[in-house]
Amino acid sequence: MSEKATPDDITIQKAVKVLSDGGIVAVPTETVYGLAANAADATAVARIFEAKGRPSFNPLICHVASMGMADRYVQSSPLAKRLMEAFWPGPLSLVLPLRPDADLASAVTAGLDTLAVRMPASPLMLELIQATNNALAAPSANASGKISPTTAGDVANSLGERVDMVLDGGPCSVGLESTIVGVDYDAITLLRPGSVTAQMIYERCGIMPSENASTDITAPGQLLSHYAPDAAVTLNVSKRVADSFHIGFGNCQSDYNLSPTADLNEAARKLFNALHAANASGKPITVSPIPETGVGVAVNDRLSRAAADRTAS
Ligand code: TXA
Ligand code: MG
Numbered sequence: 405m406s407e408k409a410t411p412d413d414i415t416i417q418k419a420v421k422v423l424s425d426g427g428i429v430a431v432p433t434e435t436v437y438g439l440a441a442n443a444a445d446a447t448a449v450a451r452i453f454e455a456k457g458r459p460s461f462n463p464l465i466c467h468v469a470s471m472g473m474a475d476r477y478v479q480s481s482p483l484a485k486r487l488m489e490a491f492w493p494g495p496l497s498l499v500l501p502l503r504p505d506a507d508l509a510s511a512v513t514a515g516l517d518t519l520a521v522r523m524p525a526s527p528l529m530l531e532l533i534q535a536t537n538n539a540l541a542a543p544s545a546n547a548s549g550k551i552s553p554t555t556a557g558d559v560a561n562s563l564g565e566r567v568d569m570v571l572d573g574g575p576c577s578v579g580l581e582s583t584i585v586g587v588d589y590d591a592i593t594l595l596r597p598g599s600v601t602a603q604m605i606y607e608r609c610g611i612m613p614s615e616n617a618s619t620d621i622t623a624p625g626q627l628l629s630h631y632a633p634d635a636a637v638t639l640n641v642s643k644r645v646a647d648s649f650h651i652g653f654g655n656c657q658s659d660y661n662l663s664p665t666a667d668l669n670e671a672a673r674k675l676f677n678a679l680h681a682a683n684a685s686g687k688p689i690t691v692s693p694i695p696e697t698g699v700g701v702a703v704n705d706r707l708s709r710a711a712a713d714r715t716a717s
Contacts, residue, residue, distance in 0.1 A: 409556075409574040416528065420535040422568050428452055430545040430559040431532060432573025433524040435495045435581050435598070436676070437553040438467070438542030439567060440532070446509035449541055453511065455566040458548040463514040465497050465582070466521050466539040469530050474521050477506040477539060483609065484587045488523070490608040493530065495582040496600045497522040512541045522582055528573050544581060551631050551679045551710075554579050558680055579673035580702050585613055597702040599672060630709040631676075633683040637711040641690035649682040653692040659685070662692075668700045675703055679710060 411419075419429050426448045428441045439455060441448035443466050453460060468474045471488050478500035480488070487498060502508075502519045513519050521539070524530065533540050544552045546562045553559045556572035583598030585605070594602055594613040606612045635649075644650040644657045652658025654666040660678045662671035671694065682689040691711075694703050 409572045411528070411571050411573065415571065416531060419532060419569055419571050423448075423532065423536050423540070427568035428455060429532075430553075430556070430563070430567050430570040431526075431529055431540075431542065432556070432571060432576060433467075433526045433529050433542075434576060435524070435578045436576055437545040437556065437559050437570075438529075438540075439545040439559075439563070440467070440529075440540040440542040442536055443512050443539040443541040444507045444509060446511065449509040449511045452541065452543060455563055456543060456546070456548045458543065460511065461514050462543075462548075463516055463520065464512050464541040464543050465584075466508070466512060466519060466541050467529060467533055468521055468523050468539050469533040470523065473533075473539065474523070477503055477508065478519050478521055479503055481587060481589050483590060483592070483611070486609050487585070487587065487592075487605070491600055491604075492523040493525040494600065495522075495525070495578050495580075495598050497582045497584045497596075499584060499586040499595065507538070509541075518586075520584060526573065528571065549630055549632055551633060551683065552581060552676050554673075554676045558676070561680075575673075575677075577673065579675060579677075580699070580706065583702070586616075597705050599669070599699050599702060601698055601701065603698075630712075631679065631706050632712075632714060633679055633689060633710060635683065635686065635688050637689045637691065637707070639691050639707055639711050640693045642692060645690055647687060648690045649685040649687040651678045651682060651689065651691045653694055656692060658692070662694075662703075666695075668695065668698050668703065672699045672703050675706060 428451050431440045497520045499518050499520045545559045554576040583600040584596040586593040592613040602613045650658045652661040
């Protein structure tokens with residue numbers, strides 16, 4: 405992977421202007437590239453849904469530059485504030501009650517009375533939010549249901565001319581989308597695993613997040629088939645098979661090794677890149693077993709969705 409690119413000030417100012425003028429900009433965050441619009445601008449937010457081919461019932465995450473800014477949009481319990489203090493800026497999104505007076509386009513929440521908020525760690529993204537002086541609504545910058553983008557090139561391949569501008573910040577350092585939790589007064593529900601693990605939340609807040617027991621599809625990231633490559637994906641295959649593209653983990657023969665030293669953080673960072681490469685090969689895809697510990701839980705979550713029966717959702 406190439407070194408981190410840093411856009412110059414003129415490029416950043418151009419992105420600020422595009423956002424202020426109601427445009428949509430693909431931006432690097434520490435997790436994946438996002439497709440950003442001013443969250444108060446209904447026309448710009450509608451363009452995000454159109455560019456991604458995203459169903460209108462799927463709400464967007466709002467990105468804020470501080471806890472104070474989050475207060476303009478959501479009602480935070482003391483537990484929610486503790487989570488923000490522990491993990492922000494960083495890859496944790498909190499689903500919280502929406503403030504009735506929040507200055508937001510209604511499509512952002514898809515009609516729900518909750519809003520997902522997060523403060524990203526990427527300095528560039530924080531600069532854009534501050535300059536816009538509004539939350540930026542940003543889903544991952546890929547066509548709906550397809551593999552998430554971790555480089556500017558992935559965005560261009562997936563969305564092409566449908567975005568007004570792509571800010572290239574180099575490859576994303578985390579590589580998997582944020583952990584999403586629902587927060588009640590004294591309970592936390594894990595809605596999407598990520599690099600902030602349930603164990604890390606327990607260690608910092610003394611509350612172990614529970615699994616999402618609801619069968620409602622409140623968040624289409626929870627739709628079973630997602631991150632779908634074109635070819636079939638078979639998981640837990642230990643050895644490379646002829647005529648397939650093998651995504652390896654640890655010391656093994658493979659076409660793309662997620663981490664020869666079996667480092668789960670490295671595997672998380674490279675996962676979507678591996679799926680893009682496997683997809684480009686046109687061959688059936690096989691994947692080594694990945695340990696279900698730490699961030700491996702989130703890696704396996706994305707892999708099981710990539711492998712899911714496409715007719716099932
Ligand atoms: O790391 C990330 O979270 C990236 C970067 C760009 O910030 N964003 C991202 O957005 O992954 P997206 O739209 O691809 O995934 C957001 C997920 C979706 O599954 C959506 O349904 C869920 O968050 N979501 C958003 N608002 C929600 C809400 N109020 N309640 C439950 N789920 C919500
Ligand atoms: Mg996504």
